[in-house]
Amino acid sequence: MPPEPVLTGLLAGWLPRQRWFAGKDREISGVSVVTATELRPALHHLVLAVEQGPVVDHYQLVIGSSRDIPERLRPGEIGLVPGSVLYDAAHDPEANALLLSRMADETHIGSLRFRHTPGVAIDTGLDSALIAGEQSNTSVIFADSYICKLFRRLSPGVNPDLEVNLALSGSEHTPAVIGWMETDSGDTLALLSEYLRTGTDGWKLAVTSARDWLCDVGSDPATAGGDFAAESERLGAATAAVHRDLAEAFGVTTQPRADLLTMVERMRAQLSEVCNEVPDLRPQAEAIASAFDDLAAMPSPLTVQRVHGDYHLGQVMRTDTGWVLLDFEGEPARTPTERKDLAHPLRDVAGMLRSFEYAARFMEAENGLESRAYAWAARNRDAFCKGYASAGGPDPAEHASLIRAFEFDKAVYEVRYEARNRPSWLHVPLRSLSHLAA
Numbered sequence: 001m002p003p004e005p006v007l008t009g010l011l012a013g014w015l016p017r018q019r020w021f022a023g024k025d026r027e028i029s030g031v032s033v034v035t036a037t038e039l040r041p042a043l044h045h046l047v048l049a050v051e052q053g054p055v056v057d058h059y060q061l062v063i064g065s066s067r068d069i070p071e072r073l074r075p076g077e078i079g080l081v082p083g084s085v086l087y088d089a090a091h092d093p094e095a096n097a098l099l100l101s102r103m104a105d106e107t108h109i110g111s112l113r114f115r116h117t118p119g120v121a122i123d124t125g126l127d128s129a130l131i132a133g134e135q136s137n138t139s140v141i142f143a144d145s146y147i148c149k150l151f152r153r154l155s156p157g158v159n160p161d162l163e164v165n166l167a168l169s170g171s172e173h174t175p176a177v178i179g180w181m182e183t184d185s186g187d188t189l190a191l192l193s194e195y196l197r198t199g200t201d202g203w204k205l206a207v208t209s210a211r212d213w214l215c216d217v218g219s220d221p222a223t224a225g226g227d228f229a230a231e232s233e234r235l236g237a238a239t240a241a242v243h244r245d246l247a248e249a250f251g252v253t254t255q256p257r258a259d260l261l262t263m264v265e266r267m268r269a270q271l272s273e274v275c276n277e278v279p280d281l282r283p284q285a286e287a288i289a290s291a292f293d294d295l296a297a298m299p300s301p302l303t304v305q306r307v308h309g310d311y312h313l314g315q316v317m318r319t320d321t322g323w324v325l326l327d328f329e330g331e332p333a334r335t336p337t338e339r340k341d342l343a344h345p346l347r348d349v350a351g352m353l354r355s356f357e358y359a360a361r362f363m364e365a366e367n368g369l370e371s372r373a374y375a376w377a378a379r380n381r382d383a384f385c386k387g388y389a390s391a392g393g394p395d396p397a398e399h400a401s402l403i404r405a406f407e408f409d410k411a412v413y414e415v416r417y418e419a420r421n422r423p424s425w426l427h428v429p430l431r432s433l434s435h436l437a438a
Contacts, residue, residue: 001044001065002081004033008048009359010079015050015059016436020136022150022332023134026052027419034058035183036112039102042066042084043095045112047154047183058154060189062099064089080282081290090138090150093106100142103192111266112189116179117169122146124190136332144197146178150190151329160189165327169250173238173325174245196324199317205231206313206359206380213376214369229383231323232356234317236387238323239352242337243307243345244391250306251416257301264296280430281415287437288408293330295405302402304342309334310357333417349388349396350406352416356380357432362425375434407436 001007008031016028017023020321030051037045039062046061065084069077076091102114104122116122138150143337151159168174175196181189189391209228271289275282308315309330317324330339360377361370389395412430 001261002035002065002086006081007086008032010049010081011061016076018152019133019147021059022057022136023050023052023055024155024164026055028052032396034434035111037097037112039098039109043089043098045110059152059389060150060154061152062089062095062150062247063087063090063150065093084318086198090140091130093128096140096142096373097124097126099148099190100124100128100146101190103181108267111184113182113184115182116192117177120178122179122285136329138267141195143195145195146192147195148190148192151188151215153332153356154187154189155339156185156187157336158182158186159191159329160309160339161180161327161329162188162191162292164246165191165193168242171242171245172321173242173323175324175326181225196319198320200315201376202235202313202318202323203355203359205318206356207363209380210360210373210376213374215354227377232380232383233390235323235352236384236389236393237391238316238325239311239348240388240393242325243305243348246306252303252305252314255302255304255342255344260298260302262295264292264405267292267295267405270409270416271412274412274419278361278415278419278426280426281412281433284433284437288433291401291405298401305402306340307320307340307343307345308351309343309348311351313352313359314355331380331413333413344402344406346394346396346399346402347406349393350403351410352384353381353396353403354410354429354432356384356406357436358414358428361428361432370431375436406435408433411436 012028012031015031016024016404028050032049034047034049042065046062046063048061050057050059050060063078064087067084068344069085069087071085073091076088078088088246101124103116104124105114106116107114120159123145126145128140128142131139131141137152140148142148143390149161162177162180165174165177176194177191177193179192183189206228209226212226268289271285275285283368308325308328310327315325316326356377360373363373385396411429411433413425418429
């Protein structure tokens with residue numbers, strides 16, 4: 001490893017270019033190494049403290065060094081130091097194989113602990129491949145057996161994704177936990193789960209259906225090629241089943257009115273902040289604030305429990321046995337405490353309803369057919385709610401004010417997220433809001 005000033009200087013320039021780096025909208029004022037653990041010669045696990053003004057975030061990186069690196073590792077190149085090239089070892093199959101073997105052996109090295117689920121034997125002879133295109137984390141597939149998620153930005157304590165998946169062990173709608181990495185203090189670093197080899201991403205399925213419907217001008221959504229409504233209904237039923245499992249595992253409680261009012265104030269504060277950041281949201285602010293007022297005036301207390309927290313079509317997969325829910329981390333822009341907050345289960349429902357809007361309006365932007373996009377979204381939203389209610393979830397039709405407030409709050413979050421991370425997508429939530437607020 002090079003001297004720390006050399007290393008951190010390179011990283012200060014490299015980090016903002018990574019898809020998973022959360023602070024792209026702010027200048028880095030300092031990078032320091034919190035821990036450095038040698039996994040083998042020329043391979044180190046690092047926990048970094050990244051300062052951006054008053055905010056300090058912690059990131060993890062497995063870093064390799066070599067006099068030269070093969071072409072397959074070039075996408076992970078960090079930079080040159082005297083005598084060697086530094087690279088992000090998530091791109092290195094040999095480094096990934098080492099992490100897998102450490103989990104199998106339950107190694108404790110330095111401040112790192114490698115664990116596996118009791119009774120599970122890990123196959124350590126599998127080839128690995130990095131998944132391209134992720135936003136918040138980095139995932140590696142081991143043949144068709146496992147997928148390992150490296151949590152890039154770290155949070156103190158057990159990551160909700162590990163916590164929930166362990167609690168729901170045996171559920172037909174969540175993947176099995178195989179192993180994990182953590183620090184001595186119990187902070188989660190990585191999660192190894194079963195790989196859903198027959199799975200297809202829910203977002204891809206929905207967008208394909210929306211594309212077929214938008215291109216099949218003159219047809220009814222029910223008869224257009226690739227109608228998605230039946231799958232949306234099944235997904236609603238699977239969501240209700242997972243909510244029942246979460247309630248059983250973590251319990252259910254009644255939210256004090258003071259907590260409801262605090263939640264509404266947080267919604268209002270986010271609305272005000274995002275209107276200042278994105279002036280195009282301001283025309284919808286009055287209607288959104290009115291929905292929040294209706295929520296605050298609800299006479300009955302809310303029943304709350306653990307929920308998914310960042311529920312959308314990209315967080316589900318359709319396998320040959322049904323729908324599976326993934327990634328229980330919560331919204332990446334929320335604080336660690338907020339990600340574990342109890343919530344009414346219809347907050348997740350609202351998130352999925354927003355996702356149907358996204359799928360339709362993402363395609364509408366390419367085709368210019370807004371009314372048809374609305375029809376596709378409405379059909380699938382209705383089907384999802386029908387499946388959710390028929391499987392025992394609270395009927396969204398009977399909680400219109402609650403769903404409306406949750407949808408608006410999620411949409412405001414989306415506007416902020418897109419403005420900061422994907423400006424080319426900002427039109428999607430803004431157009432959807434124009435319709436919802438009408």
